[in-house]
Each structure stands twice: as C-alpha cells, then as structure tokens.
Amino acid sequence: MNVVNPVPASQRDAFDEEALRIARVETASLKAPTIRAHRLSNTHISHKAIVLVRITLANGVVGYGEGSSLGGPRWAEESPESIRSCIHTYLAPVLLGRSANRFEALALAMSKAASRNTAAKAAIESALYDAVGRSLELPATQLLGGRIHDSFEVIWALASGDVDQEIDEARAKFAAREHRRFKVKIGLSDPRSEVARLSRLVEALPGCEVIVDVNQGWTVAQCNRWIPALEEIGIALIEQPVAARDRINLARITARSRVPVMIDEGAFDVGDVAEAGAAAAGTVLSLKLVKSGGLMEMKRAAGVAAAHGMELYGGCLLESGIGAAAHLAVFSTLPALHWGTEHFGPRILTRDLISQGLSFRDFHITCPTGPGLGVSVDEDYIAEVADGAWRPAAA
Ligand SMILES: [Mg+2]
Numbered sequence: 001m002n003v004v005n006p007v008p009a010s011q012r013d014a015f016d017e018e019a020l021r022i023a024r025v026e027t028a029s030l031k032a033p034t035i036r037a038h039r040l041s042n043t044h045i046s047h048k049a050i051v052l053v054r055i056t057l058a059n060g061v062v063g064y065g066e067g068s069s070l071g072g073p074r075w076a077e078e079s080p081e082s083i084r085s086c087i088h089t090y091l092a093p094v095l096l097g098r099s100a101n102r103f104e105a106l107a108l109a110m111s112k113a114a115s116r117n118t119a120a121k122a123a124i125e126s127a128l129y130d131a132v133g134r135s136l137e138l139p140a141t142q143l144l145g146g147r148i149h150d151s152f153e154v155i156w157a158l159a160s161g162d163v164d165q166e167i168d169e170a171r172a173k174f175a176a177r178e179h180r181r182f183k184v185k186i187g188l189s190d191p192r193s194e195v196a197r198l199s200r201l202v203e204a205l206p207g208c209e210v211i212v213d214v215n216q217g218w219t220v221a222q223c224n225r226w227i228p229a230l231e232e233i234g235i236a237l238i239e240q241p242v243a244a245r246d247r248i249n250l251a252r253i254t255a256r257s258r259v260p261v262m263i264d265e266g267a268f269d270v271g272d273v274a275e276a277g278a279a280a281a282g283t284v285l286s287l288k289l290v291k292s293g294g295l296m297e298m299k300r301a302a303g304v305a306a307a308h309g310m311e312l313y314g315g316c317l318l319e320s321g322i323g324a325a326a327h328l329a330v331f332s333t334l335p336a337l338h339w340g341t342e343h344f345g346p347r348i349l350t351r352d353l354i355s356q357g358l359s360f361r362d363f364h365i366t367c368p369t370g371p372g373l374g375v376s377v378d379e380d381y382i383a384e385v386a387d388g389a390w391r392p393a394a395a
Contacts, residue, residue, distance in 0.1 A: 017099040019059035020135055025092040025124070026054045026390040027084050030382060032320065033350045036160055048318050048349060051083045051119075052382065054390060055127040057100055063131025064377050066323035066353075067123035068290050068316075075317065076265070076290065078119045084391075086120040092393030095124065101132045103143075107294055118268065118293030125294035126326035126373065133372035140329040140373055144295060147367065149332045152314060153340030154178075154365040155211070157348075159185045163197045167204045174208055180363050181209045181236075183342060187217015191226045199233045211237035216265055218242060220249045224256070231259050237284065237313075237339065240264040247281040260284050262313055262339075267291070273301045277308025284339060286315035287331070289323065295330050302334050314341025321346040321354035324365070325373040328358075332367040341365065353378055 030050045037046045051067035067083040069075065078086075094109040106128065110121050129140040141147045156179035158166040166184070173179040184201065186194045202210050212230065218241045230238060237260050242249050244265035254261040263282030267273045268291040276282055285305040292298035302312055314331050316324065324343040331337050343365055346352040357368040357375030368374025383389075 015101075015136065017101065019057065020100045020132060021058040022055060022095050022098055022100050022128075023058045024054075024056040025087065025095060025393040026056075027087055027393070028052045028054070028382065028390045029080055029084060029387045030353075030385045031387065032353065032385050034348050035350055036348075048320070048345075049080045050320060050353070051080050051087075051123060052322065052353075053087060053123040053127045055100065055124070055131050057131050057135060059135055061131050061135045063100075063127040063129070063134060063372055064322050065123035065126030065128075065130065065326065066319050067119045068319050068323055069119055070317050076119075076268075078117065078290070082117070083120045083123065086114055086117045087124065088391070088393045090114045090117075091120060091124055093395060096393070096395045100128045103128060103132075103296060107296065111293075116268075116293075119290040121293040122289035122295075122326075125296070126289070126323070129295055129326070129329065130372035137371050139369055139371060140295070140326070141332050141367070144299060144330060145333040147332045148335065149337065149367065151364040151366045152328075152331060152337055153181060153363055154344060154360060155181045155183050155340060155342040156344050157183045157185065157342065158201070161188065163200055167201060170201070170205050170208065174205065177362050178360055179344070180207060181211065181340065183211045183213055183239075185215060186212050187214035187241075191218065191222055195226060195229045195233070198230070198235065202233050202235070209236045211235065211239065213239035213264070214241040216240055216243045220246075220253065223249075223253045227253065227257050227259065231257070235259055237262055239286065240266060247276055247279055250276075250281040251279045254280055254282055260311070262286055264288075264315060267301075269293070270297065270301050270304050273304045274308070277305060277310055282310065284311045284313050286313045287327075288315040288317060289327055290317050291315075295326060298327075298330050299333065302330075306335070311338035312336065313339035314343060316341070316343045316345050318345040318348060319343065320349060321352045321358050321375050322373065322377060325354070325357060325368050325375045328365070328367045329373060351381055353382055
C-alpha cells in the first residue's frame with residue numbers, strides 16, 4: 001500500500017488509524033432499470049444512471065458511496081462520466097494512503113483538489129463513513145452526532161405525466177399504507193392544464209397531501225398567475241418554481257405565497273443556503289448530498305437553514321438504497337426534518353442495489369441501524385447492471 005502521509009505516533013487517535021488507511025478507491029457505472037418513466041420539466045428517464053464508489057481500507061473493510069445525477073448534466077452540471085473522471089483524476093489521488101477517519105481533513109483535501117463536483121465528493125464521503133463505521137462497528141449516525149429519529153414519513157413522486165395512471169398509482173400506495181404525501185412534477189406544459197391535473201389529483205386523494213416541484217419551469221409572471229390557484233386547490237408545498245439563479249424573485253414569490261415555498265436547485269453549498277436564508281428566498285430547504293458534497297456539509301447546511309428559520313425537507317435525486325442510507329444517516333441526527341423525506345428511489349428501481357437495511361412501512365422509511373451505512377450491498381446485482389468491472393483509481 002502506498003502510504004502518502006504517515007501520521008506521527010503522538011497524533012494518532014486511540015484506535016488503530018493505520019488499519020483505517022485508504023488502500024483502494026474504485027468506481028463502477030451502472031444503469032439500473034426503473035419501474036416506470038420519470039418525467040421532469042427538462043428531462044425524462046427510464047433507467048437510473050448511478051456511479052458507485054467502493055473504498056477499501058488497509059484492514060480490508062469495504063465502504064460504498066453513490067454519486068447521483070439525473071438525465072446526464074441536466075439537473076446540475078455533473079454527469080455519470082464527469083463524476084467518475086473527477087474521482088479518478090483529482091479526488092482519489094489526494095485520498096489514497098490517508099486515514100479514512102479524518103473526515104474533515106479529507107473533505108478539505110477534496111475541496112482543494114476540485115471545486116464544486118459535489119456528487120463526486122459526496123459519493124466518496126459516503127464510502128468513507130461506511131468503511132470507517134464498519135471498521136469501528138459503529139453506525140455512521142454515531143459518527144455524525146448520534147441518532148435522534150428512527151424513521152421518517154416518506155414521500156412518493158408521481159411523475160408519469162398521465163393523471164389517470166397517477167391517481168391509480170397514488171391510491172394503491174395509500175391503500176398499502178406506503179405513502180400519503182405525494183410530489184408531482186410540473187413545469188412541463190401549459191400551467192392551466194397542469195393546475196387542472198393537480199385539482200383532479202387532490203380531489204381523488206382524500207387523506208393525502210400533494211406537493212409540487214416546478215423544477216425551475218415557471219416565469220415570475222406564471223408564478224403570480226398560478227400560485228394562487230395552487231393555494232386554492234390545497235397544494236401543501238411548492239418547490240423551486242423559478243430559475244435556480246433567481247433568488248431575488250424567489251424571495252418575492254415566497255413573500256406573496258401562503259403556500260410554503262421550497263428552494264432546491266437555488267441553494268447548493270452553505271454559502272448559498274445562508275444567502276437564501278438572509279433573503280428569505282424560500283421558507284423550506286431541500287437537503288441533498290449532491291448539493292452539499294458530503295454528509296458533514298449537509299448537516300451544516302441544515303444548521304444554517306434552521307438558523308434562518310427555514311424548515312427542512314429530505315430531498316433525493318432518485319438514489320438507490322446506498323445513497324438513501326447515506327442521507328438517512330444525516331437526517332436521523334437532525335433536530336427536525338419538518339417535511340420528512342422523499343427517498344423513494346430504492347422503490348422506483350425494479351431491483352435495489354442493497355439486499356437489506358432499509359424498510360418502508362406505515363408511510364415511513366426506517367433508518368438503518370447497522371455499522372457504517374447499515375445496508376448490505378448486492379454485489380451480484382451490481383455486476384449484472386454495471387457497465388464493465390470496478391475500475392481502480394491509480395495513486
Ligand atoms: Mg427538486
């Protein structure tokens with residue numbers, strides 16, 4: 001093993017840091033089939049492209065992380081190709097040989113090696129928490145402050161674009177006590193027809209709550225015209241109605257709307273969250289590892305948002321059970337996650353990448369409790385859907 005940065009004996013922690021040195025960083029690219037097409041305002045997917053990171057420590061323990069993107073570089077700048085290339089070319093070389101438990105130091109090294117590239121960094125940090133947690137036989141939550149919550153209300157997204165199909169799908173989920181809060185993707189077509197579709201949905205789903213994600217699809221004029229209609233039909237939350245860069249107008253829209261407004265694409269790092277909070281651009285923040293670039297940084301984003309009086313929502317980018325577990329590790333340590341989470345990603349895949357660790361019951365997703373991320377990764381299935389074998393990064 002290539003020891004790049006040996007820790008002097010006087011600075012070693014009580015446990016064996018040598019055993020926790022990062023011996024190998026590997027990535028794999030997968031195309032996991034989904035149970036149905038998923039439409040957003042600017043893309044449409046029928047399989048989920050996932051980059052996985054596998055980190056092996058000197059003690060032989062392995063940890064996994066997931067780098068998520070949606071429809072290539074559409075939801076944000078990163079694509080499966082760029083995530084892998086960033087890890088192999090820039091991130092792995094500054095990590096190999098260092099002790100995996102030095103989370104803060106490794107995050108700093110990654111931020112010096114690459115700006116932004118948050119999905120790539122988040123995938124690595126998830127794998128570090130998984131590997132170190134497994135080595136120390138502690139859940140990642142224990143390394144993040146300890147668990148407060150055991151489960152969260154879990155939202156399901158209706159995104160086929162066909163209202164009759166969506167009503168059937170939502171009724172089945174509600175009857176099975178799986179979901180009673182539904183997120184609908186809008187901003188795809190004429191707002192008048194979308195509001196009519198939402199009105200039908202809300203009426204057809206008594207006892208349920210409907211929230212909408214416009215995915216930056218509306219102009220300010222459309223917001224002024226149509227948000228009162230969303231309020232009228234009883235929509236519970238409106239996500240990112242205008243362009244990500246337009247925080248000034250998001251603040252105006254938030255001030256006018258009686259329905260809470262959530263910022264998503266408009267706030268990535270803690271600086272963005274502080275600016276959005278100070279400007280009151282949204283009263284709710286969607287937390288995502290792909291925006292924060294790591295577990296600690298997402299926890300800090302939650303703290304900054306809460307300090308500005310914002311409510312928190314557990315966002316996703318359709319991660320598999322591996323990525324969902326990394327999010328839940330952080331969410332479960334937050335004082336409050338007011339809106340629960342939308343980590344339904346494992347169930348939109350025809351088969352998850354984990355064989356156990358997560359469960360969905362009674363409208364909730366249960367947080368894993370085992371060492372590391374607490375999930376059992378299904379290497380056989382990964383091999384089936386991977387585009388080639390695991391590729392190791394060179395030191
Ligand atoms: Mg969103």
